[in-house]
Amino acid sequence: MGRPFPEDALFLGFDSSTQSLKATALDSRLAIVASEIVHFASDLPHYKTSDGVYRDPSGGGRIVSPNVDVGRSSGAPPREAEERELRILESGGRLRQRAAARQRLLEEGSSAILASLDPQSGLLLQLSEAFSTKESPIWMDSSTTSQCREIEKAVGGALEVSTLTGSRAYERFTGPQIRKIFETQQDVYDDTERISLVSSFMASILIGGYAPIDETDGAGMNLMDLKERAWSKIALEATAPGLEEKLGKLALPTPSPEFHFKKSCLVIQWSGDNPNSLAGLTLNSPGDLAISLGTSDTIFGITDHPQPRLEGHVFPNPVDSSGYMVMLCYKNGSLTREVRRGSWDVFSEYLERRPRKAGIYYKEHEILPPLPVGYHRYTVDVDSATEREVDRFDAPSEVRAIVEGQLLSIRAHSERFGLPVPPRRIVATGGASANRSILRVMAAVFGCAVYTVQRPDSASLGAALRAAHGWLCERKAGDGALPEAGRAGRRGWRLRAYGELMRRRMEIERRLVEKLGRQ
Template sequence: MTDNGPLYLGFDLSTQQLKAIVIQSDLSIVSSAKVDFDQDFGAKYKIKKGVLVNEQEGEVFAPVALWLESLDLVLQRLQEQNTPLNCIKGISGSCQQHGSVYWSHEAEQLLGGLTADKSLVDQLAGAFSHPFAPNWQDHSTQHECDKFEETMGTAERLAQATGSAAHHRFTGTQIMRLRHKLPQMYTSTSRISLVSSFLASLFLGSIAPMDISDVCGMNLWDIPSNTWSSPLLDLASGGSPDDLRAKLGEVRQDGGGSMGNVSSYFVNKYNFSPDCGVAPFTGDNPATILALPLRPLDAIVSLGTSTTFLMSTPVYKPDPSYHFFNHPTTPGQYMFMLCYKNGGLAREKVRDVLPSSESGDVWENFNKHALETAPLDVRKEGDRAKLGLYFYLPEIVPNIKAGTWRYTCDANSGEGLEEVKEPWAKETDARAIIESQALSMRLRSQKLVTAPREGLPAQPGRVYLVGGGSLNPAITRVLGMCWGADGVYKLDVGECVRVGGCV
């Protein structure tokens, strides 16, 4: 391990893990560590896949204390590897998007008074007005989503202002619902952070501002006007927009540079240098964009728990069927994003219905049937094409309830679409779910990409695959067939989001 600086520390606070990576200026990795929430703290916090679920109300949320304990633990694990933390010159990171953390009126004082002889979770017990952070899988806010779109007139007008139509997981609707459900908690809240600004706050020792890209995942930021939306603040706050504006704070416009030096807690406890800077933290999807700067028309597809399709573009063309965000570091650039709840988890549901293989590889039968099934299961002339929709959770695009729907149509013309009342062979679903996800991405991105030649539908240029699903050869092969791009490349960048956070 080198101790020749400077070094940079990046974090990835995802749904199920907290990962840390230390890199050099040339992006080579010096060391890394992780905390798996279920393995390390599952028994204590009663979580499953990193979250708690209230099925009755559609709530999905995480204990904030879990993240505090995980931060101390991941830094301890870096120390155990003899990582030269004193050589780190800058800290940043990426976090799951749309989650929100609610600080008490004592938070600033507690953050500024941390001492090395006690843990974060012990010292910050009184720093939160609400012990839980809503997770992106939450689907409890349909009423609030309806009100957001009614306030702006239509879903199209809401998307024009905020970059997105109203979505369950977006922070503005979550704030509105929690204000109704827990009015005393809302009154007791001094500041509201996104998960990214929450993690940055711990390192700064004071509440950090939200960054210019992650703030676009709230349905509260007016992107063309570059300010908070007054009518939406009024709605979410119940007629007290100035109070909510104060809780949200100012948004940091500059995605680069330092917000200040690291808190003395980390200097005294983990031997960080006092002049180590803390840069803005952002969401996991903006961080992925930063990890691989894209050429025009190229795309990144992250095949994780959810599935996301990302492009960088100088053109602002919002639409209710997808998302636009400000670019995290480059003014005048935007980030186009499609996000599906039913990504990796949905593929796992289809996988788990199939018989287990003798080898013990849980994906073996899924992959076998995905590759052996013909495209759209059209094996011979006259066969009808098979198409499926697999939404085990209420989906984002389209905004639709949970359910599984199967259809057939004419394989040549696409006409005569008919719903299949009885499920077809479960082996067929392995290919059908991959095709369904890929074709949805291609269809919904067509306004921003071009046709390779006349008579063909629009398609992205090059597609770069990251995330756990990118390691699966059957998934990547079928995706490539569906997209018809100039090239589909698997990036062996297990540290992609953390590197993006460092960058």
């Protein structure tokens, strides 16, 4: 069987995450030939972000300037790495982008601005008048609780919203964020011609027009009917008037071609980070799970029979239009781990010790469970199934409690959501998946083999693979099968012991949530 791709083919995927922009380029053999990364805080210091975002000291707001995206996509300030990425683009690489759950509000007339972009000029100046607001909320934002409750009430309750859209109303989702802008800045909403996710916005820059929102990415908006794969009239009316026209069309979740960047380069629909990671990790069985250890921690897998609940999310399967992807998301991931990290060598040494303690530490207001910033330390006696709150831990116990506590919570909520525990295998990705000590704890907590991929940035890799798949789909060549993730290692487990420790942690979580509800 001959090669499905031309010898000179290049496929390029972008991962525009909270803290950085990554790019991965694949050749005709789907081997990585180039990769680059731009860290927003250090490489674009003039935006004065902290960990890639602006934090509102008075509340739960987390925003970023739309110009940060424009700045990083225009290659300013110039660097050798960005110039190399631009050379890949000029050679006809196929593109795909990962998005970080942000939306862009584009003013009346922005379609004309996009259509007249000059590739020889910087994007910052050309798009300076395109945005109807200077602030763009991101996935870490938690300032729209009242809007979430209003939407749930209008639709018929939180479970009804989850059944309809795949998720209950979440503060970071686009629907509640749009409702907040409509309620507090109606003039901004009225002046907005198009509302784009980062995925469709960045694609719009390349094609010189409005790109559609991908169904899988669009499912994370509280606006799409999950079963019908179309905008939900009920959800739209509960959010803001005249919204469907501002959103534009939805695109199928399968990697079908969309536009030509130039004659030799195809731009296919762009999607979100976790859908692209699922593609990059080639999860193809309901017994497979992936855990991404990044700025946020997520666990996701695929299913043919989704069961929407009050926690977690259901999306269309990004590589199979007949199935679904399920996901749980935790706001406190790597940024929380790094608070107690010091050096990775010391961090790993501490993790090798195994105290029976439990720690619940939130640097950001947590999504699952809904708990505020704070740290709660407990010593746990597994044999007697009791725990006692304490004021402090020594350094090894602190590190162990944070990592172990995060993974125990992921396992517990995964079981509640119907994901298989123990799974057939776990594929770990994200920056922290490079730490073998963390993976050993993961294998012990979940009781299964843990695999990793060659590179932890699976979102940009998955984006490039889906670009290659889209190229195949356009030419009807082959079935577009993706290569399997490589096995990195297997660890032993203590499933029963961790099961009891997990139950104690969930009891602590329940009491804390109840205490918060009474305050």
